[in-house]
Amino acid sequence: MFKSRLMDCAAQVQLHLDSVMEPMGDLPVVQAMRYASHGGKRLRAFLVMESARLHGIAPDQSVWPAAAIEAMHAYSLVHDDLPCMDNDDMRRGQPTVHIKWDYETAVLAGDALQALAFELAANEAVSPKAEVRATLALELARAAGAQGMVLGQALDMAADKSDTPFDLSQITALQEGKTGALFGWSAQAGARMAEADTSPWETYAKGIGLAFQIWDDVLDIEGDAAIVGKAVGKDQDAGKATFVSLLGMDTAKARAHELVEQSCAALDPFGAEADTLRDVARYMISRDK
Protein backbone atom coordinates (compact mmCIF):
# COMPACT_ATOMS: atom_id res chain seq x y z
CA MET A 1 0.00 0.00 0.00
CA PHE A 2 2.79 2.42 0.90
CA LYS A 3 4.51 1.57 -2.38
CA SER A 4 1.43 2.21 -4.50
CA ARG A 5 0.86 5.54 -2.74
CA LEU A 6 4.51 6.40 -3.28
CA MET A 7 4.11 5.68 -6.98
CA ASP A 8 0.93 7.79 -7.19
CA CYS A 9 2.76 10.66 -5.54
CA ALA A 10 5.76 10.25 -7.84
CA ALA A 11 3.50 10.38 -10.90
CA GLN A 12 1.70 13.48 -9.61
CA VAL A 13 4.93 15.31 -8.84
CA GLN A 14 6.39 14.39 -12.21
CA LEU A 15 3.36 15.79 -14.02
CA HIS A 16 3.67 18.95 -11.98
CA LEU A 17 7.37 19.39 -12.66
CA ASP A 18 6.80 18.76 -16.36
CA SER A 19 4.00 21.30 -16.52
CA VAL A 20 5.93 24.07 -14.74
CA MET A 21 8.95 23.49 -16.99
CA GLU A 22 6.85 23.31 -20.15
CA PRO A 23 6.92 27.06 -20.93
CA MET A 24 10.72 27.21 -20.48
CA GLY A 25 11.57 26.43 -24.08
CA ASP A 26 14.01 23.90 -25.35
CA LEU A 27 17.56 25.13 -24.80
CA PRO A 28 20.01 22.40 -23.73
CA VAL A 29 20.02 23.73 -20.14
CA VAL A 30 16.25 23.34 -19.94
CA GLN A 31 16.37 19.88 -21.56
CA ALA A 32 18.94 18.94 -18.92
CA MET A 33 16.71 20.28 -16.15
CA ARG A 34 13.85 18.09 -17.37
CA TYR A 35 16.11 15.08 -17.72
CA ALA A 36 17.57 15.54 -14.22
CA SER A 37 14.17 15.93 -12.62
CA HIS A 38 12.89 12.60 -13.94
CA GLY A 39 13.02 9.38 -11.97
CA GLY A 40 14.04 8.62 -8.42
CA LYS A 41 11.92 7.32 -5.58
CA ARG A 42 10.44 10.73 -4.71
CA LEU A 43 10.72 10.01 -0.98
CA ARG A 44 11.06 13.71 -0.16
CA ALA A 45 7.97 14.63 -2.19
CA PHE A 46 6.08 11.82 -0.46
CA LEU A 47 7.03 13.17 2.96
CA VAL A 48 5.65 16.56 1.91
CA MET A 49 2.38 15.23 0.51
CA GLU A 50 1.72 12.71 3.29
CA SER A 51 2.49 15.16 6.09
CA ALA A 52 0.26 17.67 4.31
CA ARG A 53 -2.56 15.11 4.04
CA LEU A 54 -2.35 14.44 7.77
CA HIS A 55 -2.76 18.15 8.39
CA GLY A 56 -5.75 18.40 6.06
CA ILE A 57 -3.96 20.15 3.20
CA ALA A 58 -5.23 19.33 -0.31
CA PRO A 59 -2.88 17.66 -2.81
CA ASP A 60 -3.27 20.48 -5.36
CA GLN A 61 -1.54 22.69 -2.81
CA SER A 62 0.99 20.23 -1.39
CA VAL A 63 2.16 19.14 -4.84
CA TRP A 64 3.92 22.53 -5.11
CA PRO A 65 6.32 22.13 -2.18
CA ALA A 66 6.60 18.43 -3.12
CA ALA A 67 7.83 19.42 -6.58
CA ALA A 68 10.02 22.11 -4.99
CA ILE A 69 11.94 19.67 -2.83
CA GLU A 70 12.43 17.29 -5.76
CA ALA A 71 13.82 20.14 -7.87
CA MET A 72 16.19 20.95 -5.01
CA HIS A 73 17.19 17.29 -4.68
CA ALA A 74 17.68 17.01 -8.45
CA TYR A 75 19.98 20.06 -8.48
CA SER A 76 22.08 18.55 -5.67
CA LEU A 77 22.48 15.30 -7.59
CA VAL A 78 23.49 17.05 -10.84
CA HIS A 79 26.18 19.03 -9.02
CA ASP A 80 27.25 16.04 -6.87
CA ASP A 81 27.87 14.00 -10.01
CA LEU A 82 30.17 16.64 -11.57
CA PRO A 83 33.77 15.64 -12.32
CA CYS A 84 35.03 18.02 -9.60
CA MET A 85 32.73 16.40 -7.03
CA ASP A 86 31.90 12.67 -7.08
CA ASN A 87 32.71 12.34 -10.79
CA ASP A 88 29.89 9.89 -11.52
CA ASP A 89 29.08 8.98 -15.12
CA MET A 90 25.87 7.15 -14.30
CA ARG A 91 22.85 7.91 -12.13
CA ARG A 92 19.74 5.71 -11.88
CA GLY A 93 21.14 3.63 -14.74
CA GLN A 94 21.36 6.64 -17.08
CA PRO A 95 24.26 8.88 -18.09
CA THR A 96 24.64 11.86 -15.76
CA VAL A 97 23.93 15.36 -17.08
CA HIS A 98 27.55 16.37 -17.68
CA ILE A 99 28.05 13.14 -19.67
CA LYS A 100 24.86 13.45 -21.72
CA TRP A 101 25.41 17.19 -22.31
CA ASP A 102 28.55 18.85 -20.94
CA TYR A 103 30.09 20.32 -17.81
CA GLU A 104 28.76 23.84 -18.36
CA THR A 105 25.22 22.64 -19.04
CA ALA A 106 25.31 20.56 -15.86
CA VAL A 107 26.42 23.50 -13.70
CA LEU A 108 23.74 25.78 -15.18
CA ALA A 109 20.96 23.18 -15.07
CA GLY A 110 21.72 22.57 -11.38
CA ASP A 111 21.74 26.31 -10.70
CA ALA A 112 18.38 26.75 -12.43
CA LEU A 113 16.85 23.77 -10.62
CA GLN A 114 17.77 25.36 -7.30
CA ALA A 115 16.06 28.60 -8.36
CA LEU A 116 13.07 26.57 -9.56
CA ALA A 117 12.76 24.98 -6.13
CA PHE A 118 12.22 28.41 -4.59
CA GLU A 119 9.88 29.45 -7.37
CA LEU A 120 7.71 26.45 -6.51
CA ALA A 121 7.92 26.75 -2.71
CA ALA A 122 7.04 30.46 -2.67
CA ASN A 123 4.39 30.19 -5.37
CA GLU A 124 1.00 31.79 -4.78
CA ALA A 125 -0.66 28.42 -5.42
CA VAL A 126 1.01 26.85 -2.35
CA SER A 127 -1.29 28.59 0.10
CA PRO A 128 -3.58 31.62 0.30
CA LYS A 129 -1.56 32.55 3.41
CA ALA A 130 1.53 34.58 2.55
CA GLU A 131 3.01 33.66 5.93
CA VAL A 132 3.06 30.01 4.85
CA ARG A 133 4.74 30.76 1.53
CA ALA A 134 7.35 33.04 3.09
CA THR A 135 8.15 30.49 5.81
CA LEU A 136 8.43 27.58 3.37
CA ALA A 137 10.83 29.61 1.22
CA LEU A 138 12.90 30.80 4.17
CA GLU A 139 13.17 27.34 5.72
CA LEU A 140 13.99 25.81 2.34
CA ALA A 141 16.85 28.30 1.98
CA ARG A 142 18.11 27.34 5.43
CA ALA A 143 17.86 23.63 4.61
CA ALA A 144 19.71 24.04 1.31
CA GLY A 145 22.47 26.44 2.30
CA ALA A 146 25.76 26.54 4.17
CA GLN A 147 24.09 25.54 7.42
CA GLY A 148 22.11 22.71 5.81
CA MET A 149 22.76 20.61 2.73
CA VAL A 150 25.86 22.47 1.53
CA LEU A 151 27.30 22.23 5.05
CA GLY A 152 26.95 18.46 4.75
CA GLN A 153 28.73 18.51 1.41
CA ALA A 154 31.46 20.81 2.72
CA LEU A 155 32.00 18.41 5.66
CA ASP A 156 32.09 15.51 3.22
CA MET A 157 34.82 17.31 1.30
CA ALA A 158 36.70 17.96 4.54
CA ALA A 159 36.39 14.23 5.39
CA ASP A 160 37.91 13.33 2.02
CA LYS A 161 40.89 15.58 2.66
CA SER A 162 41.33 14.79 6.36
CA ASP A 163 44.28 12.65 7.48
CA THR A 164 42.34 11.27 10.46
CA PRO A 165 38.97 9.62 9.77
CA PHE A 166 35.92 11.49 11.04
CA ASP A 167 34.44 10.38 14.38
CA LEU A 168 30.81 9.54 15.02
CA SER A 169 29.70 13.07 15.92
CA GLN A 170 31.38 14.46 12.81
CA ILE A 171 29.85 11.81 10.55
CA THR A 172 26.47 12.47 12.15
CA ALA A 173 26.78 16.23 11.53
CA LEU A 174 27.84 15.51 7.96
CA GLN A 175 24.81 13.33 7.32
CA GLU A 176 22.37 15.62 9.11
CA GLY A 177 23.39 18.24 6.57
CA LYS A 178 23.69 16.07 3.50
CA THR A 179 20.48 14.06 3.86
CA GLY A 180 18.79 15.32 7.00
CA ALA A 181 18.22 18.93 6.04
CA LEU A 182 15.99 18.25 3.01
CA PHE A 183 14.24 15.34 4.77
CA GLY A 184 13.55 17.68 7.68
CA TRP A 185 12.05 20.37 5.46
CA SER A 186 9.93 17.80 3.63
CA ALA A 187 8.49 16.18 6.72
CA GLN A 188 7.72 19.54 8.32
CA ALA A 189 6.09 20.98 5.19
CA GLY A 190 2.59 19.75 6.04
CA ALA A 191 2.65 21.22 9.54
CA ARG A 192 4.04 24.47 8.15
CA MET A 193 1.25 24.63 5.57
CA ALA A 194 -1.32 24.11 8.34
CA GLU A 195 0.55 26.46 10.70
CA ALA A 196 0.72 23.59 13.21
CA ASP A 197 3.47 22.37 15.56
CA THR A 198 6.44 21.09 13.55
CA SER A 199 8.27 19.37 16.43
CA PRO A 200 6.92 15.80 15.96
CA TRP A 201 7.96 16.06 12.33
CA GLU A 202 11.41 17.27 13.25
CA THR A 203 11.92 14.18 15.42
CA TYR A 204 10.47 11.92 12.74
CA ALA A 205 12.71 13.36 10.02
CA LYS A 206 15.85 13.24 12.13
CA GLY A 207 15.32 9.54 12.74
CA ILE A 208 14.56 8.52 9.18
CA GLY A 209 17.30 10.72 7.73
CA LEU A 210 19.99 9.16 9.87
CA ALA A 211 18.57 5.65 9.42
CA PHE A 212 18.55 6.24 5.65
CA GLN A 213 22.21 7.18 5.72
CA ILE A 214 23.27 4.33 8.00
CA TRP A 215 21.48 2.00 5.60
CA ASP A 216 23.34 3.53 2.68
CA ASP A 217 26.58 2.61 4.44
CA VAL A 218 25.24 -0.90 5.09
CA LEU A 219 24.27 -1.29 1.42
CA ASP A 220 27.63 0.10 0.41
CA ILE A 221 29.14 -3.06 1.88
CA GLU A 222 26.40 -5.65 1.58
CA GLY A 223 24.63 -4.38 -1.53
CA ASP A 224 24.92 -5.86 -4.94
CA ALA A 225 26.05 -3.36 -7.56
CA ALA A 226 23.40 -4.51 -10.02
CA ILE A 227 20.64 -3.86 -7.50
CA VAL A 228 21.98 -0.68 -5.95
CA GLY A 229 22.50 0.77 -9.42
CA LYS A 230 25.70 2.60 -8.65
CA ALA A 231 29.27 1.72 -7.79
CA VAL A 232 29.35 -0.28 -4.55
CA GLY A 233 32.09 -0.18 -1.93
CA LYS A 234 33.22 3.27 -3.02
CA ASP A 235 33.42 4.80 0.46
CA GLN A 236 35.01 1.66 1.86
CA ASP A 237 37.67 1.69 -0.84
CA ALA A 238 38.48 5.31 -0.15
CA GLY A 239 39.17 4.46 3.53
CA LYS A 240 36.53 6.98 4.59
CA ALA A 241 34.78 6.69 7.94
CA THR A 242 31.18 5.48 7.68
CA PHE A 243 28.58 4.54 10.28
CA VAL A 244 29.50 0.91 9.65
CA SER A 245 33.25 1.45 10.01
CA LEU A 246 32.70 3.43 13.21
CA LEU A 247 30.02 1.31 14.86
CA GLY A 248 30.53 -2.10 13.30
CA MET A 249 27.90 -3.72 11.09
CA ASP A 250 25.71 -5.14 13.88
CA THR A 251 25.61 -2.00 15.99
CA ALA A 252 25.00 0.13 12.90
CA LYS A 253 21.99 -1.99 11.96
CA ALA A 254 20.67 -1.92 15.54
CA ARG A 255 21.07 1.85 15.66
CA ALA A 256 19.16 2.22 12.39
CA HIS A 257 16.31 0.10 13.79
CA GLU A 258 16.22 2.14 16.96
CA LEU A 259 16.06 5.39 14.97
CA VAL A 260 13.18 4.05 12.90
CA GLU A 261 11.28 3.14 16.06
CA GLN A 262 11.80 6.65 17.42
CA SER A 263 10.51 8.09 14.14
CA CYS A 264 7.39 5.93 14.28
CA ALA A 265 6.74 6.88 17.91
CA ALA A 266 7.01 10.59 17.09
CA LEU A 267 3.87 10.20 14.98
CA ASP A 268 1.77 8.82 17.87
CA PRO A 269 -0.37 11.98 17.96
CA PHE A 270 -1.61 11.13 14.46
CA GLY A 271 -2.69 7.55 15.26
CA ALA A 272 -3.29 5.03 12.50
CA GLU A 273 -3.58 7.79 9.88
CA ALA A 274 0.21 8.05 10.00
CA ASP A 275 0.79 4.35 9.27
CA THR A 276 1.94 5.07 5.72
CA LEU A 277 4.64 7.35 7.09
CA ARG A 278 5.62 4.63 9.58
CA ASP A 279 5.95 2.35 6.54
CA VAL A 280 8.23 4.97 4.99
CA ALA A 281 10.39 4.89 8.11
CA ARG A 282 10.63 1.08 8.03
CA TYR A 283 11.33 1.18 4.31
CA MET A 284 14.50 3.16 5.03
CA ILE A 285 16.09 0.07 6.56
CA SER A 286 14.58 -2.59 4.35
CA ARG A 287 15.29 -1.16 0.90
CA ASP A 288 17.96 -2.84 -1.18
CA LYS A 289 18.60 0.21 -3.35
Added chain:
Amino acid sequence: MFKSRLMDCAAQVQLHLDSVMEPMGDLPVVQAMRYASHGGKRLRAFLVMESARLHGIAPDQSVWPAAAIEAMHAYSLVHDDLPCMDNDDMRRGQPTVHIKWDYETAVLAGDALQALAFELAANEAVSPKAEVRATLALELARAAGAQGMVLGQALDMAADKSDTPFDLSQITALQEGKTGALFGWSAQAGARMAEADTSPWETYAKGIGLAFQIWDDVLDIEGDAAIVGKAVGKDQDAGKATFVSLLGMDTAKARAHELVEQSCAALDPFGAEADTLRDVARYMISRDK
Protein backbone atom coordinates in the same frame (compact mmCIF):
# COMPACT_ATOMS: atom_id res chain seq x y z
CA MET B 1 27.36 62.64 -4.16
CA PHE B 2 26.07 59.54 -5.92
CA LYS B 3 29.48 57.91 -5.50
CA SER B 4 29.67 58.66 -1.78
CA ARG B 5 26.16 57.25 -1.30
CA LEU B 6 27.13 54.22 -3.33
CA MET B 7 30.12 53.70 -1.06
CA ASP B 8 28.00 54.10 2.08
CA CYS B 9 25.59 51.51 0.75
CA ALA B 10 28.42 49.15 -0.19
CA ALA B 11 29.85 49.39 3.33
CA GLN B 12 26.47 48.76 4.92
CA VAL B 13 25.75 45.74 2.72
CA GLN B 14 29.22 44.33 3.36
CA LEU B 15 28.73 44.58 7.13
CA HIS B 16 25.40 42.85 6.76
CA LEU B 17 26.75 40.03 4.62
CA ASP B 18 29.65 39.55 7.04
CA SER B 19 27.33 39.42 10.03
CA VAL B 20 24.91 36.89 8.51
CA MET B 21 27.83 34.67 7.48
CA GLU B 22 29.60 35.02 10.81
CA PRO B 23 27.85 32.04 12.51
CA MET B 24 28.59 29.75 9.55
CA GLY B 25 31.97 28.55 10.82
CA ASP B 26 35.20 28.42 8.93
CA LEU B 27 35.13 25.54 6.46
CA PRO B 28 36.78 26.34 3.09
CA VAL B 29 33.35 26.59 1.40
CA VAL B 30 32.31 29.28 3.88
CA GLN B 31 35.63 31.09 3.58
CA ALA B 32 35.10 31.07 -0.18
CA MET B 33 31.57 32.45 0.24
CA ARG B 34 32.93 35.35 2.29
CA TYR B 35 35.74 35.96 -0.19
CA ALA B 36 33.36 35.93 -3.16
CA SER B 37 30.93 38.32 -1.51
CA HIS B 38 33.57 41.01 -0.94
CA GLY B 39 34.17 43.88 -3.32
CA GLY B 40 32.38 45.01 -6.43
CA LYS B 41 30.48 48.21 -7.03
CA ARG B 42 27.28 47.03 -5.32
CA LEU B 43 25.11 48.63 -7.98
CA ARG B 44 22.34 46.07 -7.45
CA ALA B 45 22.29 46.64 -3.69
CA PHE B 46 22.21 50.38 -4.30
CA LEU B 47 19.18 50.03 -6.57
CA VAL B 48 17.42 48.12 -3.78
CA MET B 49 18.25 50.59 -1.03
CA GLU B 50 17.61 53.73 -3.06
CA SER B 51 14.31 52.50 -4.47
CA ALA B 52 13.35 51.49 -0.93
CA ARG B 53 14.29 54.94 0.41
CA LEU B 54 12.06 56.57 -2.22
CA HIS B 55 9.19 54.40 -1.01
CA GLY B 56 9.81 55.28 2.64
CA ILE B 57 11.35 51.93 3.64
CA ALA B 58 14.00 52.09 6.37
CA PRO B 59 17.57 50.96 5.59
CA ASP B 60 17.54 48.34 8.35
CA GLN B 61 14.85 46.58 6.33
CA SER B 62 16.12 47.25 2.81
CA VAL B 63 19.65 46.12 3.66
CA TRP B 64 18.28 42.54 3.69
CA PRO B 65 17.14 42.35 0.06
CA ALA B 66 20.19 44.47 -0.84
CA ALA B 67 22.46 41.82 0.67
CA ALA B 68 20.31 39.11 -0.95
CA ILE B 69 20.85 40.41 -4.47
CA GLU B 70 24.59 40.79 -3.88
CA ALA B 71 24.78 37.17 -2.66
CA MET B 72 22.93 36.12 -5.82
CA HIS B 73 25.25 38.20 -8.00
CA ALA B 74 28.31 36.80 -6.19
CA TYR B 75 27.14 33.22 -6.81
CA SER B 76 26.68 33.95 -10.51
CA LEU B 77 30.21 35.36 -10.78
CA VAL B 78 31.78 32.38 -8.97
CA HIS B 79 30.07 29.93 -11.32
CA ASP B 80 30.69 32.14 -14.42
CA ASP B 81 34.41 32.12 -13.69
CA LEU B 82 34.62 28.30 -13.52
CA PRO B 83 36.86 26.51 -16.02
CA CYS B 84 33.81 24.98 -17.74
CA MET B 85 32.23 28.43 -18.16
CA ASP B 86 34.34 31.58 -18.81
CA ASN B 87 37.49 30.05 -17.29
CA ASP B 88 38.67 33.26 -15.65
CA ASP B 89 41.59 33.19 -13.22
CA MET B 90 41.16 36.74 -12.00
CA ARG B 91 38.19 38.82 -10.85
CA ARG B 92 38.42 42.35 -9.52
CA GLY B 93 42.22 41.98 -9.52
CA GLN B 94 42.12 38.91 -7.24
CA PRO B 95 42.33 35.19 -8.00
CA THR B 96 38.92 33.66 -8.64
CA VAL B 97 37.49 31.16 -6.13
CA HIS B 98 38.41 28.02 -8.06
CA ILE B 99 42.00 29.30 -8.33
CA LYS B 100 42.34 30.34 -4.70
CA TRP B 101 40.61 27.16 -3.48
CA ASP B 102 39.55 24.53 -5.99
CA TYR B 103 36.84 23.62 -8.47
CA GLU B 104 34.65 21.75 -5.98
CA THR B 105 34.81 24.54 -3.41
CA ALA B 106 33.81 27.06 -6.08
CA VAL B 107 30.77 25.03 -7.17
CA LEU B 108 29.61 24.56 -3.56
CA ALA B 109 30.31 28.16 -2.50
CA GLY B 110 28.23 29.37 -5.45
CA ASP B 111 25.43 26.95 -4.60
CA ALA B 112 25.39 28.12 -0.98
CA LEU B 113 25.46 31.79 -1.98
CA GLN B 114 22.34 31.23 -4.08
CA ALA B 115 20.59 29.64 -1.09
CA LEU B 116 21.80 32.51 1.10
CA ALA B 117 20.21 35.00 -1.28
CA PHE B 118 16.80 33.43 -0.62
CA GLU B 119 17.46 33.20 3.10
CA LEU B 120 18.03 36.96 3.13
CA ALA B 121 15.16 37.90 0.80
CA ALA B 122 12.57 35.84 2.69
CA ASN B 123 13.88 36.74 6.13
CA GLU B 124 11.43 37.91 8.80
CA ALA B 125 13.48 41.10 9.21
CA VAL B 126 12.72 42.23 5.65
CA SER B 127 9.18 43.24 6.44
CA PRO B 128 6.46 42.59 9.02
CA LYS B 129 4.25 41.76 6.03
CA ALA B 130 4.56 38.12 4.98
CA GLU B 131 3.13 39.01 1.57
CA VAL B 132 6.18 41.20 0.92
CA ARG B 133 8.64 38.47 1.95
CA ALA B 134 6.89 35.80 -0.10
CA THR B 135 6.74 38.04 -3.17
CA LEU B 136 10.39 39.10 -2.92
CA ALA B 137 11.44 35.44 -2.68
CA LEU B 138 9.18 34.33 -5.54
CA GLU B 139 10.29 37.15 -7.85
CA LEU B 140 13.92 36.56 -6.94
CA ALA B 141 13.53 32.91 -7.95
CA ARG B 142 11.99 34.00 -11.26
CA ALA B 143 14.81 36.50 -11.86
CA ALA B 144 17.51 33.93 -11.08
CA GLY B 145 16.15 30.86 -12.85
CA ALA B 146 15.75 29.41 -16.31
CA GLN B 147 13.49 32.26 -17.40
CA GLY B 148 15.80 34.92 -15.96
CA MET B 149 19.54 34.97 -15.31
CA VAL B 150 20.20 31.32 -16.21
CA LEU B 151 18.25 31.81 -19.44
CA GLY B 152 20.69 34.60 -20.29
CA GLN B 153 23.61 32.30 -19.56
CA ALA B 154 22.09 29.47 -21.56
CA LEU B 155 21.59 31.83 -24.51
CA ASP B 156 25.19 33.00 -24.11
CA MET B 157 26.30 29.37 -24.31
CA ALA B 158 24.14 28.88 -27.42
CA ALA B 159 25.73 32.01 -28.97
CA ASP B 160 29.20 30.54 -28.37
CA LYS B 161 28.24 27.35 -30.14
CA SER B 162 26.20 28.90 -32.93
CA ASP B 163 27.63 28.99 -36.47
CA THR B 164 25.73 32.18 -37.31
CA PRO B 165 26.22 35.19 -35.02
CA PHE B 166 23.20 36.22 -32.94
CA ASP B 167 21.04 39.06 -34.24
CA LEU B 168 19.97 42.11 -32.26
CA SER B 169 16.80 40.60 -30.81
CA GLN B 170 18.71 37.50 -29.69
CA ILE B 171 21.51 39.54 -28.12
CA THR B 172 18.91 41.71 -26.40
CA ALA B 173 17.12 38.65 -24.98
CA LEU B 174 20.47 37.25 -23.87
CA GLN B 175 21.37 40.44 -22.01
CA GLU B 176 17.90 40.95 -20.54
CA GLY B 177 18.42 37.60 -18.85
CA LYS B 178 22.07 37.88 -17.97
CA THR B 179 22.09 41.41 -16.55
CA GLY B 180 18.52 42.64 -16.78
CA ALA B 181 16.79 40.10 -14.55
CA LEU B 182 18.74 40.92 -11.38
CA PHE B 183 18.73 44.67 -12.16
CA GLY B 184 14.96 44.42 -12.58
CA TRP B 185 14.45 42.69 -9.25
CA SER B 186 16.72 45.19 -7.50
CA ALA B 187 15.04 48.29 -8.86
CA GLN B 188 11.57 46.93 -8.10
CA ALA B 189 12.45 45.84 -4.56
CA GLY B 190 11.53 49.16 -2.93
CA ALA B 191 8.11 49.30 -4.57
CA ARG B 192 7.53 45.66 -3.63
CA MET B 193 8.43 46.37 -0.01
CA ALA B 194 5.98 49.28 0.01
CA GLU B 195 3.37 47.29 -1.96
CA ALA B 196 3.40 50.06 -4.57
CA ASP B 197 3.28 50.03 -8.38
CA THR B 198 6.44 48.44 -9.76
CA SER B 199 5.97 49.50 -13.40
CA PRO B 200 8.11 52.72 -13.37
CA TRP B 201 10.90 50.63 -11.87
CA GLU B 202 10.55 47.98 -14.50
CA THR B 203 11.03 50.60 -17.23
CA TYR B 204 13.92 52.17 -15.34
CA ALA B 205 15.69 48.83 -14.85
CA LYS B 206 15.22 47.70 -18.44
CA GLY B 207 16.90 50.86 -19.67
CA ILE B 208 19.86 50.83 -17.33
CA GLY B 209 20.40 47.07 -17.71
CA LEU B 210 20.63 47.26 -21.47
CA ALA B 211 22.68 50.46 -21.35
CA PHE B 212 25.04 48.76 -18.90
CA GLN B 213 25.52 45.88 -21.27
CA ILE B 214 25.96 48.03 -24.38
CA TRP B 215 28.58 49.97 -22.44
CA ASP B 216 30.34 46.72 -21.52
CA ASP B 217 30.62 45.98 -25.23
CA VAL B 218 31.91 49.51 -25.84
CA LEU B 219 34.50 49.12 -23.08
CA ASP B 220 35.42 45.72 -24.43
CA ILE B 221 36.76 47.51 -27.50
CA GLU B 222 37.74 50.95 -26.22
CA GLY B 223 38.65 50.10 -22.65
CA ASP B 224 42.15 49.80 -21.34
CA ALA B 225 42.87 46.42 -19.75
CA ALA B 226 44.53 48.02 -16.73
CA ILE B 227 41.44 50.10 -16.00
CA VAL B 228 38.78 47.55 -16.83
CA GLY B 229 40.60 45.02 -14.65
CA LYS B 230 39.87 42.04 -16.85
CA ALA B 231 40.91 40.80 -20.26
CA VAL B 232 39.79 43.28 -22.91
CA GLY B 233 38.65 42.41 -26.41
CA LYS B 234 37.67 38.88 -25.39
CA ASP B 235 34.27 38.87 -27.08
CA GLN B 236 35.68 40.60 -30.13
CA ASP B 237 38.46 38.01 -30.45
CA ALA B 238 35.95 35.19 -30.21
CA GLY B 239 34.03 36.64 -33.18
CA LYS B 240 30.86 36.82 -31.06
CA ALA B 241 28.08 39.24 -31.89
CA THR B 242 27.90 42.23 -29.54
CA PHE B 243 25.82 45.39 -29.53
CA VAL B 244 28.80 47.17 -31.05
CA SER B 245 29.38 44.62 -33.80
CA LEU B 246 25.66 44.66 -34.64
CA LEU B 247 24.96 48.39 -34.39
CA GLY B 248 28.36 49.95 -35.00
CA MET B 249 30.14 51.96 -32.32
CA ASP B 250 28.34 55.27 -32.86
CA THR B 251 24.84 53.85 -33.01
CA ALA B 252 25.57 51.64 -29.98
CA LYS B 253 26.63 54.66 -27.95
CA ALA B 254 23.61 56.67 -29.12
CA ARG B 255 21.30 53.80 -28.20
CA ALA B 256 22.85 53.58 -24.73
CA HIS B 257 22.29 57.31 -24.20
CA GLU B 258 18.69 57.02 -25.36
CA LEU B 259 18.08 54.12 -22.94
CA VAL B 260 19.52 56.12 -20.07
CA GLU B 261 17.23 59.04 -20.88
CA GLN B 262 14.23 56.70 -20.89
CA SER B 263 15.31 55.34 -17.51
CA CYS B 264 15.59 58.83 -16.06
CA ALA B 265 12.18 59.81 -17.42
CA ALA B 266 10.56 56.74 -15.88
CA LEU B 267 11.37 58.22 -12.47
CA ASP B 268 9.50 61.50 -13.14
CA PRO B 269 6.82 60.63 -10.56
CA PHE B 270 9.49 60.77 -7.86
CA GLY B 271 10.79 64.24 -8.77
CA ALA B 272 14.17 65.44 -7.55
CA GLU B 273 14.27 62.77 -4.83
CA ALA B 274 15.18 60.29 -7.57
CA ASP B 275 18.18 62.28 -8.81
CA THR B 276 20.64 59.85 -7.29
CA LEU B 277 19.08 57.04 -9.29
CA ARG B 278 19.27 59.21 -12.41
CA ASP B 279 22.97 59.58 -11.61
CA VAL B 280 23.14 55.78 -11.45
CA ALA B 281 21.62 55.58 -14.90
CA ARG B 282 24.11 58.10 -16.31
CA TYR B 283 26.94 56.31 -14.56
CA MET B 284 26.18 53.21 -16.63
CA ILE B 285 27.47 54.97 -19.74
CA SER B 286 30.26 57.03 -18.24
CA ARG B 287 32.09 54.40 -16.21
CA ASP B 288 35.46 53.22 -17.46
CA LYS B 289 35.36 49.90 -15.64
